Amino acid sequence: xxxxxxxxGTREVVFAAIGAALYGVLAWATNFLQIPGAGNVSVRPAVAxxxxxxxxxxxxxxxxAGFLGNIISDLLSGYGFWFWWDLGNGIQGLIPGLIFLTIxxxxxLGSIIRAEIMxxxxxxxxxxxxxxxxxxxxGMDLLTVWTVDFLPAFITNAFWGLILVPILMxxxxxVQLRSGR
Amino acid sequence: xxxxxxYRFRNSLMERIDPRTRWIFSLLFLFSITMYWDMRFxxxxxxxxxxxxxxxxxxxxxxxxxxxxxxxLLFSMVIVNTILTGGGASGVxxxxxxxxxxxxxTIPVVGWTVNFSLTIERLWFGLCQIVRVWSISAIFIIIPYxxxxxxxxxxxxxxxxxxxxxxxxxxxxxxxxxxARDFAVTLDxxxxxxxxxxxxxxxxxxxxxxxxxxxxxxTIGSILSGEDMVNxxxxxxFGLRPRTWIVVTTYKWxxxxxxxxxxxMLIASIILLFYFHIGGFWVPPGIIPG
Numbered sequence: 001x002x003x004x005x006x007x008x009g010t011r012e013v014v015f016a017a018i019g020a021a022l023y024g025v026l027a028w029a030t031n032f033l034q035i036p037g038a039g040n041v042s043v044r045p046a047v048a049x050x051x052x053x054x055x056x057x058x059x060x061x062x063x064x065a066g067f068l069g070n071i072i073s074d075l076l077s078g079y080g081f082w083f084w085w086d087l088g089n090g091i092q093g094l095i096p097g098l099i100f101l102t103i104x105x106x107x108x109l110g111s112i113i114r115a116e117i118m119x120x121x122x123x124x125x126x127x128x129x130x131x132x133x134x135x136x137x138x139g140m141d142l143l144t145v146w147t148v149d150f151l152p153a154f155i156t157n158a159f160w161g162l163i164l165v166p167i168l169m170x171x172x173x174x175v176q177l178r179s180g181r
Numbered sequence: 182x183x184x185x186x187x188y189r190f191r192n193s194l195m196e197r198i199d200p201r202t203r204w205i206f207s208l209l210f211l212f213s214i215t216m217y218w219d220m221r222f223x224x225x226x227x228x229x230x231x232x233x234x235x236x237x238x239x240x241x242x243x244x245x246x247x248x249x250x251x252x253x254l255l256f257s258m259v260i261v262n263t264i265l266t267g268g269g270a271s272g273v274x275x276x277x278x279x280x281x282x283x284x285x286x287t288i289p290v291v292g293w294t295v296n297f298s299l300t301i302e303r304l305w306f307g308l309c310q311i312v313r314v315w316s317i318s319a320i321f322i323i324i325p326y327x328x329x330x331x332x333x334x335x336x337x338x339x340x341x342x343x344x345x346x347x348x349x350x351x352x353x354x355x356x357x358x359x360x361a362r363d364f365a366v367t368l369d370x371x372x373x374x375x376x377x378x379x380x381x382x383x384x385x386x387x388x389x390x391x392x393x394x395x396x397x398x399x400t401i402g403s404i405l406s407g408e409d410m411v412n413x414x415x416x417x418x419f420g421l422r423p424r425t426w427i428v429v430t431t432y433k434w435x436x437x438x439x440x441x442x443x444x445x446m447l448i449a450s451i452i453l454l455f456y457f458h459i460g461g462f463w464v465p466p467g468i469i470p471g
Contacts, residue, residue, distance in 0.1 A: 008343075020349070046396070068350055139313070140258055144261070164389070171400075
């Protein structure tokens with residue numbers, strides 16, 4: 001079956017939903033993990049889920065998994081609805097998905113490196129857009145947005161993405177062989 | 182592990198409003214309020230936001246956690262960015278201002294000169310930031326508490342989003358309890374093998390080592406079950422025709438009135454700001470000395 005980059009068929013509908021639910025549940029369930037010494041700043045290992053779903057199922061799936069997953073996580077935690085952060089999380093999943101067509105073997109070192117580069121790029125653009133929106137909403141200046149919003153989000157998200165996405169890719173290659181897709 | 186949504190039926194005014202109206206009004210409110218730094222206008226929006234909040238019949242106890250997060254971020258932003266460094270006020274607060282407190286000293290050894298001056302204007306701007314962000318928060322924080330999760334899919338569909346996106350949304354909400362159960366089973370299984378997942382000590386690397394055996398099996402397991410779901414949906418010819426939805430959303434007269442008020446608010450804000458140049462930062466003359 002021919003794959004298209006922006007395809008959104010049955011397979012994409014299902015995996016976007018699974019990705020979003022996984023991201024939402026895992027982000028909510030791992031709230032207990034915090035950056036040592038920085039009270040109430042939770043680290044979210046689940047951010048790797050939309051990135052991984054983007055790499056494996058395409059940019060549309062990555063975007064919906066991130067966008068919707070962040071909404072679900074906030075709904076479960078009761079934090080409200082913050083559209084610009086949902087959008088940023090969506091972009092974080094969309095950008096790694098742009099190399100979806102180029103990856104055939106998920107164990108291949110070259111594919112993993114390409115995915116890692118896109119993960120970092122996705123975090124920069126996604127969290128950058130979400131952070132910059134605070135200038136518009138709250139009247140913060142660029143330096144504060146950089147230090148208060150962007151840097152902590154970038155460091156933790158890139159860290160989890162860089163560690164978990166390759167592990168998930170290798171694990172998925174076994175599933176791919178089994179499902180034949 | 183039990184997953185519970187923050188929503189429960191409250192028989193509130195908010196629940197009678199069409200969910201589409203709520204999204205439309207919330208976004209119109211957001212775009213309108215972000216045009217102002219004038220406290221007189223911000224107080225109007227503040228009143229509207231709290232009326233909206235009161236309509237949801239959500240207690241403060243329920244939303245305490247969200248308010249704590251918003252307020253903590255807001256105050257750190259105001260104290261550091263506006264009052265101490267003046268960074269957030271730049272571009273909005275013009276001129277040197279009227280000092281309330283000033284301190285000038287030189288750091289010995291390095292010889293750096295520190296000139297800190299806290300002005301009335303910056304303090305007032307900080308207050309405007311608090312009112313503006315609290316107003317926006319009041320509108321958006323109540324959404325999870327007052328909107329039935331079953332309505333998200335159909336609402337976004339009726340708002341014009343593609344059918345497949347709306348279905349994906351609906352499916353995601355239904356998957357949450359299943360995945361939470363899978364997560365709990367995996368967590369118990371790993372605990373039985375001696376993993377200490379909940380220990381929060383250690384740096385990020387240690388936490389990554391602890392969390393990977395939890396995330397990987399849940400993710401891969403759900404992908405496997407997803408393949409079965411795809412096959413089942415394909416066999417039922419999913420997506421060949423537009424879907425029908427069980428829940429029917431209908432606009433009532435008050436929905437039109439709320440949307441009309443939101444549109445009026447936005448258009449009036451655009452005219453006031455761009456035509457009359459009203460709504461920018463303003464300090465009451467009464468608080469400026471001399």
